[in-house]
Amino acid sequence: MNLLNAKEFEGQIYSGGWTESRGGHVPITEPATGAELGRTGTANAEDVAAAAEAAAAAQRDWATASFEDRAGVLRRAGALVEQHADELRDWVIRETGAVAGLAGFAGGVAAQECYEAAALASRPLGEILPTNQPRLSLLRRMPVGVVGVISPFNVPLILSIRSVAPALALGNAVVLKPDLRTPVSGGFAIAAVLAEAGLPDGLLHVLPGGADAGTALVTDRHVRVISFTGSTATGRAVAELAGRHLKRVHLELGGNSAIVVLDDADIDAAVSAGAWGSFLHQGQICMTAGRHLVHEAVAADYTEALAAHADALPVGNPATDPVALGPLIDEGQRDKVHALVTSTVDAGARLAAGGRYEGLCYRPTVLSGVTPDMPAYAQEVFGPVAPVVPFATEDEAVALAAGSEYGLSLSILTGNAMRGLALAERIPTGIVHINDQTVNDEAVAPFGGVLESGTGARFGGAANLDAFTDQRWITMRGDIPPYPF
Incomplete structure (x- = not known):
């Protein structure tokens, strides 16, 4: 019944x-x-x-x-x-x-x-x-x-x-x-x-x-x-x-959570975590990974692999088809997402994957050549968009991760968990996941953000x-x- x-x-x-x-x-x-x-x-x-x-x-x-x-x-x-x-x-x-x-x-x-x-x-x-x-x-x-x-x-x-x-x-x-x-x-x-x-x-x-x-x-x-x-x-x-x-x-x-990929991370595992963090539920989650901060030594490989993941993900009607992404909630949300992507490309970013849609179904999108002042990086997109920004030092990674008005969730991917925890201590956020992506939820855990989150x-x-x-x-x-x- x-x-x-x-x-x-x-x-x-x-x-x-x-x-x-x-x-x-x-x-x-x-x-x-x-x-x-x-x-x-x-x-x-x-x-x-x-x-x-x-x-x-x-x-x-x-x-x-x-x-x-x-x-x-x-x-x-x-x-x-x-x-x-x-x-x-x-x-x-x-x-x-x-x-x-x-x-x-x-x-x-x-x-x-x-x-x-x-x-x-x-x-x-x-x-x-x-x-x-x-x-x-x-x-x-x-x-x-x-x-x-x-x-x-x-x-x-x-x-x-x-x-x-x-x-x-x-x-x-x-x-x-x-x-x-x-x-x-x-x-x-x-x-x-x-x-x-x-x-x-x-x-x-x-x-x-x-x-x-x-x-x-x-x-x-x-x-x-x-x-x-x-x-x-x-x-x-x-x-x-x-x-x-x-x-x-x-x-x-809201949130604009960062995934920080250090130079000692397992890149294949990091790419899988990054794809999940950005593309799950079409990016319509407050904890979605909106910024991928990747050490310059592995940034090119990471971006290429993340774009390949995005291109391989099926998008469609989740009630009838075995898809990885369904539709965005309505036309207003779709148009907002697309405007942020196109304005970021117009500002000089490269579209590594996605950037197009059919109906309300928006393709998972990867952007490279992004700078922190570009719209899809600086704003909460609330869509399946992954801007990638390289960094050279841990101090630069901290500055990038902390340089947001939001402070909800943070992911640090590394081969040394204690290194990741020490880095997290320097970044204001309500939630931290070392060697996991940003989207997590358990009824027993306190949940909430700082700053404008x-x-x-x-x-x-x-x-x-x-x-x-x-x-x-x-x-x-x-x-x-x-x-x-």
Whole structure:
């Protein structure tokens, strides 16, 4: 039996069950074919206000529920994600253009996020603090209340559930606004899983919508924490708006991550890692390797081999063909990618592979002769593009890697892991992988970037405790002390 029925959510949002939205509805389009997969309701500010008020009312009882009850819901949700893995994978493929391997990986991570969230429910609630007075002094973690989650289109199942699951496990309610292009894998599937798992009504609301819905979510008086994943430009606007309303905001933003290939690296292995880091999911991942910094002694061989890899990768419809890359999400994204590639070539770079497209399917692209001021190097492309820049010394490699406004993920490939670790210490970034590529994700690990990639580790493991609880200081005395007045 399927978890989801497209007719059930046709033109709907999820708020107290499936319900008509006040903002109308739009088609859900398959990027590989242009076919309509269904229709989603479009939430407006009134929908957000009603959902946030209902969430706040439901959260009061949920916060006092047994940790066993909350953990049980999340454990059952994880099992349901695994049970319906094929169905969820198919939605991810058709809605986002992901290849089957990535879509399956997303389901596996989503299940693990639920299991790890279940474990959060039984974490210690706080600690005993030292005090210089005759009293018991405690720090206690309290649910924040209602958490607003805004998730993007690229890997929506993971990027929604990694906030939704821990927030719920820690006693909060959630209002989730997935991208309008991916409302099913970004939200409706999660709502269906949690409803089947026994989550009480009113604790999760899924409201696909546009900028007006996002603004309403950030400013609503019932919503105390915002968890946002998306572009740096939009994240900055969210942070400014949240700051005016004195709300905590967690930002996981863009990236232009570097792969540094040292002269002692295994070049064949490095090329394979570099291709995966740049071309997986058409480069539409925040951790995508956007810059390949390669020692000058091996740069020519690396570039030639990377271009050969790119030329050999099949591109097409991942729902019907065994391809390595699927389509970009829409024409706007494709045209942005192509403009960055062509302007970089016009600036003097050489097109070693790719640089062309058919429909929304963009060929994996390798650029050589690149300088740091060229557009495809300096900007986050969010497409399958690998600019290669040589360096002569480790100091030059550090300067290049650190010379970006972003700081999300870093890869260093070397025959000496300790050399790689020492180099990484000199480069600001939220994530480092020695002898692996830049795209990695585990529910148990803290995740987040620095600089314009975000506000640090806000997801994964113990980081979720800080993200979705408040700290309360409590003292207790046996008797009321005397005071001088």
